[in-house]
Amino acid sequence: MTASAWWRRFGSRGVFWRQLLRFGILNCPLWLEPVAIAWWSMFFLLWSSGRRTVMRNLSAIKPGSLAVVNFFRCYRVFWNYAWTIADKVRFKESRVLPDWEFVGWKHFEEMQARGGAILLTAHMGSYDLGAHLFSETSGHSIVMVRAPEDDPETRQFEETHSAEALRVEFTTNSTELAIGLLGAIREGHIVAIQGDRDRVTPGISDLPATLFGKPVRLPAGPFALAMAARVPIYPVFNVRLGRRRYRLVTREPIEIVRTANREAACQEAVQVWARELETIVRTCWYQWFSFEPESAS
Amino acid sequence: MRFVQDCPEARLLPSRFHFALARLLAMARSYATPPRPDVDRIVYAIDRHQNAAEHYAVSIWVVFSALPLKPAAAAAVSVILAPIVAQVPLVVVGVLVLLFNRGRMRDSVAINSAAGMTLLFLASAYFAQRRSPVRFVAWFFFVVVALNALAWVILTLMRKRIRQMETQCGI
Numbered sequence: 001m002t003a004s005a006w007w008r009r010f011g012s013r014g015v016f017w018r019q020l021l022r023f024g025i026l027n028c029p030l031w032l033e034p035v036a037i038a039w040w041s042m043f044f045l046l047w048s049s050g051r052r053t054v055m056r057n058l059s060a061i062k063p064g065s066l067a068v069v070n071f072f073r074c075y076r077v078f079w080n081y082a083w084t085i086a087d088k089v090r091f092k093e094s095r096v097l098p099d100w101e102f103v104g105w106k107h108f109e110e111m112q113a114r115g116g117a118i119l120l121t122a123h124m125g126s127y128d129l130g131a132h133l134f135s136e137t138s139g140h141s142i143v144m145v146r147a148p149e150d151d152p153e154t155r156q157f158e159e160t161h162s163a164e165a166l167r168v169e170f171t172t173n174s175t176e177l178a179i180g181l182l183g184a185i186r187e188g189h190i191v192a193i194q195g196d197r198d199r200v201t202p203g204i205s206d207l208p209a210t211l212f213g214k215p216v217r218l219p220a221g222p223f224a225l226a227m228a229a230r231v232p233i234y235p236v237f238n239v240r241l242g243r244r245r246y247r248l249v250t251r252e253p254i255e256i257v258r259t260a261n262r263e264a265a266c267q268e269a270v271q272v273w274a275r276e277l278e279t280i281v282r283t284c285w286y287q288w289f290s291f292e293p294e295s296a297s
Numbered sequence: 298m299r300f301v302q303d304c305p306e307a308r309l310l311p312s313r314f315h316f317a318l319a320r321l322l323a324m325a326r327s328y329a330t331p332p333r334p335d336v337d338r339i340v341y342a343i344d345r346h347q348n349a350a351e352h353y354a355v356s357i358w359v360v361f362s363a364l365p366l367k368p369a370a371a372a373a374v375s376v377i378l379a380p381i382v383a384q385v386p387l388v389v390v391g392v393l394v395l396l397f398n399r400g401r402m403r404d405s406v407a408i409n410s411a412a413g414m415t416l417l418f419l420a421s422a423y424f425a426q427r428r429s430p431v432r433f434v435a436w437f438f439f440v441v442v443a444l445n446a447l448a449w450v451i452l453t454l455m456r457k458r459i460r461q462m463e464t465q466c467g468i
Binding site: 026027028029030031032033034035094095096097098099100101102103104105106242243244245247 | 298300308334336337338339340341342344346347349352353355356359360404405406409410413
């Protein structure tokens, strides 16, 4: 291992922090947990690019708010993120699950009942816990699409410790991925895509939209896939309400009408999705874990 | 792990709390009709560490008890000996837990929790006899421990009622 590769494990996306979190979950007394999480959330405020992105997102969500107020809000985002990833690791290691609340149960049930669907979500809550919930409440498995980890060691760690109910597909090759996902939908699986982040991987197409009054580009993949597979898109948000308490919000499905003008149909659906995203993020800004630049900024 | 679906009363089931004092308070609160949550469905996990209020309260209590005791302990024992001495109760408690609990508490979280609480108990026992203001922190620790023991006795007498509550929620 070269010196730079060794140092990379201590970077903000390095494997060291995931190993440390796992060690903490397996060894730390539960009454020490809030103190540990409060401290580590403060430590991660030193992560300048993540902090700046969250601050920029917050200034778009809450226009006119003071930078110092947004700094404390940024701490709250990191605090929630730390609890979310801690809950995820605790579930994987000890099978401890939180309490669940369901809003929009009718749509959720409808999605589970039909064979094959697209679940469009945002960087909120924990997809591992959500995937387990799906496998418990329905016979379908969930296929999650996400960007691969930059660090190979982190990627390997995540693959080793991922939930059984979850099949992860990485956005490395857009053509192969699209064919694979189309097949998964036709087999009756639910394909989950995070649709709040643009430019996940170079080569992945995107569409213009307006979020908090600002122009953004959102991934076009889910909409093109829904059109090709002739299935609706279900906006689903996994919101952390408090310690070991989550809410699954399922909104009305977005139907994409097949017309001669495919781009216009997709564009219309993207705007509906952007409105849904804006509504949930405005209420739950403290857990929009969008740490990549160019989100709502 | 067990679950209770669509039963708002399950939120305050004593089996969702760890310490006897918290379980007793939950019992007292459960006599009032719980408000119906404004959601379509609800699923409660039955785990003794599930309640957030208890978790944060215990965390604050332990940390605020340990904070003033720690520098006092460091001053009491010499700087060189302090780290070694601090580890002795941890090791002793860990070995005792493994020996007498027949492997039921083999997980590190439970062992470390028990070791930490024992350390705090020993430190409080020592500082409760001193003349410094830190003795109030030590005595407060014992007051909470005594209340918890009393709550355990009351809960033991109410076990039929607890069982009835659990049956109503389907567990």
